[in-house]
């Protein structure tokens with residue numbers, strides 16, 4: 001049985017990887033034209049290929065399957081993977097209805113709905129529209145993004161977005177295309193764009209909850225020390241307002257500490273009386289419009305006996321428990337006011 005499962009798994013994995021086709025050499029692409037031109041230049045000059053894991057292959061497969069279906073059943077009258085070009089940089093429109101309608105299809109899941117239409121996808125469609133306009137085939141190209149929500153396809157009907165070509169986007173894309181083509185011919189990377197900084201996107205920053213750096217950061221900016229605030233992605237203003245809120249909370253708690261402690265003590269006293277009277281289901285005390293209710297759960301909750309971990313170590317031995325335990329140096333976070341010398 002194990003051998004059959006292994007065989008099935010291997011076939012599935014192989015097919016998933018093959019669905020991506022052969023990895024093409026890196027070239028300038030209209031879909032990347034909005035990104036840092038210098039980054040694009042280095043990627044192509046050095047043929048930088050990102051490793052593709054099985055998870056990415058799986059996502060790619062979803063797109064391939066749905067695009068196949070769209071081609072057969074929904075848009076048989078469109079030109080599929082229609083090639084457009086701007087300053088020699090090529091792109092392939094998913095579905096082109098000549099002379100002026102471009103439909104780009106993306107497969108996604110319902111978790112991503114709040115972020116639609118995606119920033120990069122909008123630029124990609126605008127790059128195709130710019131190329132189409134530059135080719136002279138139309139003066140007024142119309143772009144659309146169609147999101148296939150693969151875990152609930154009916155939702156796709158609500159996620160078709162019109163992407164107009166703005167004059168600013170057209171200008172930026174044309175400039176980037178021209179710059180890349182000229183630099184490529186000269187064999188020199190484009191200069192670092194104005195207003196870029198080594199500590200801010202796209203050179204470095206926080207994205208999807210973790211800190212990233214452009215793979216060419218050192219080449220563009222030399223050795224840089226990343227400021228802690230940039231690495232954490234928290235501005236000094238945010239720290240200041242959180243600190244103020246914390247100070248206000250401390251003050252509030254100090255004012256109410258005695259009374260809160262009293263409430264805890266009353267609660268604990270009610271629990272204690274109920275523990276001493278196992279048949280008691282509920283206990284209520286009242287005063288001044290307040291009612292304190294202690295009530296036993298209907299179902300017992302599984303709890304560890306006090307000192308269970310230590311007793312298990314003694315009875316079973318630490319080696320037995322080791323696979324279930326982990327050891328780490330805990331990271332504690334303290335707030336201090338600047339000028340406060342007390343060590344944490």
Ligand code: SF4
Nearest residue numbers: 036039203214217220
């Ligand atoms: S470090 Fe910044 S300027 Fe250099 S290639 Fe990367 S994004 Fe562009």
